Amino acid sequence: MHATRRKFLSSLASLPLAASGILGSAAATAQDRYPNRAIKLIVPFGPGSSTDIAARIWGEVIGKQLGGASVIVDNRAGAGGNIGATAAARSAPDGYTFLYSTATTWAIAPFIYPDLAYQPIHDFLPVAVTTSVPTVLVVSGDSDIRTFQDLSARIKAAPDRHNYGSNGVGASSHIACKLLANRLGVPNLLHVPFKQGSQGVMSEVMAGRLTFAVDSWSVVGPLVRAGRLRALGATAGKRLARRHTRRHRRSLA
Numbered sequence: 001m002h003a004t005r006r007k008f009l010s011s012l013a014s015l016p017l018a019a020s021g022i023l024g025s026a027a028a029t030a031q032d033r034y035p036n037r038a039i040k041l042i043v044p045f046g047p048g049s050s051t052d053i054a055a056r057i058w059g060e061v062i063g064k065q066l067g068g069a070s071v072i073v074d075n076r077a078g079a080g081g082n083i084g085a086t087a088a089a090r091s092a093p094d095g096y097t098f099l100y101s102t103a104t105t106w107a108i109a110p111f112i113y114p115d116l117a118y119q120p121i122h123d124f125l126p127v128a129v130t131t132s133v134p135t136v137l138v139v140s141g142d143s144d145i146r147t148f149q150d151l152s153a154r155i156k157a158a159p160d161r162h163n164y165g166s167n168g169v170g171a172s173s174h175i176a177c178k179l180l181a182n183r184l185g186v187p188n189l190l191h192v193p194f195k196q197g198s199q200g201v202m203s204e205v206m207a208g209r210l211t212f213a214v215d216s217w218s219v220v221g222p223l224v225r226a227g228r229l230r231a232l233g234a235t236a237g238k239r240l241a242r243r244h245t246r247r248h249r250r251s252l253a
Contacts, residue, residue: 002251010188012079016102017199023058023098025098027193035069035095036095037070037096038069038070038071038072038096039046039062039063039066039070039071039072039096039097040067040071040072040073040074040091040098041055041058041071041072041073041074041098041100042074042076042084042085042087042088042091042094042097042098042099042100043055043073043074043075043076043084043100043101044076044077044081044082044083044084044085044088044101044105045075045077045081045084045101045102045167045168045171045198046075046077046079046167046197046198046199046200047075047197047214048145048197048198048199048219049077049167049197049199049219050198050216050218050219051057051100051101051213052073052075052197053191053219054061054100054130055073055100058100058117058130058131059071059072059073059098060082063224071131073100073187077195077196077253078168078195079113079168079169079170079198079248080104080108080109080112080113080114080167080169080170080171080174080193081101081102081104081109081115081168081170081171082105082109082118084099084115084122084171084233085086085099085101085105085106085109085118085120086117088152089117089118089119089123089124090118097219098127099178101143101253102171102172103172104170104171104172104175105120105199106120106121106177107122107230108170108171108172109170111137112169112170113170115119122133125166129183133213133216133217133218134216134235134236135172135173135214135216135234135235136206136213136214136215136216136217136220136221136224136231136233136234136235137212137213137214137228137232137233138202138209138212138213138214138215138220138223138224138229138230138231138232139179139196139205139212139226139230139233140205140206140207140208140228140229140230141152141206141223141227141228141229141230142208143204143208145227145230145232146219146230147232148232148233149155151232152184152212153197154211155181155186155189155211156183156184156185156186159186159188159189161225162189162190162211162212163191163192163210163211164177164180164181164189164190164191164210164211164212164213165177165192165193165194165200165201165204165210165213166191166192166201166213166214167193167194167197167198167201167215168193168195168196168197170195170240171193172228173201173214173215174191175212176235177191177212177213177214178191178213180214189229190206192210198215198219201213201215202215202219202220202229203221206228206229206231211252214235217234
């Protein structure tokens with residue numbers, strides 16, 4: 001079953017608008033019958049990241065909206081999202097390659113990287129904002145750090161013994177942790193970026209080799225429930241409505 005490109009864009013435009021995952025495409029030429037081949041969603045972060053999880057969910061939604069069209073998620077991680085964004089910007093402007101990313105690609109990267117290989121405003125046509133998720137501050141589930149106050153006291157007492165991880169320089173997880181370090185009065189706290197994304201970061205937090213990290217609830221939630229991570233706080237405007245184990249419920253704020 002074929003659908004027009006206008007129907008495709010209209011279906012995306014009707015998706016819930018929120019504050020995170022942004023879907024953008026290189027300016028596409030009109031086609032009479034669309035799609036007649038697979039649609040690609042380039043995700044500039046690694047498998048298992050919150051962006052990757054959301055892209056795969058929305059890929060299924062888009063495919064169904066288009067009568068069973070094939071939607072492929074292509075992970076191009078590295079350089080805080082810049083590798084994937086550059087690949088999308090250089091793709092053929094035919095409406096078959098989209099960039100599924102966070103605001104990092106458009107709102108943060110231009111201020112972090114002076115020589116971007118793409119221009120956020122000129123190289124992409126915004127299509128829809130699809131997803132909003134709370135960001136959660138976590139430490140190892142085996143750590144004796146049980147509250148945000150504990151974390152603050154430990155870092156202030158011995159900043160050279162602590163660190164944090166992120167999905168890459170300039171990624172939203174890096175900016176969030178950097179702002180926290182600044183607020184704690186230790187702006188030079190060691191940052192450890194990971195090319196492989198959330199899975200690499202959370203593995204190191206669980207092992208205790210990273211003091212803390214932040215990521216979306218879609219990534220850390222199952223690990224918090226399993227007791228492998230401990231949640232100390234969330235960036236949501238109110239307490240998370242999801243069910244948590246008794247062990248961790250009091251930690252969330």
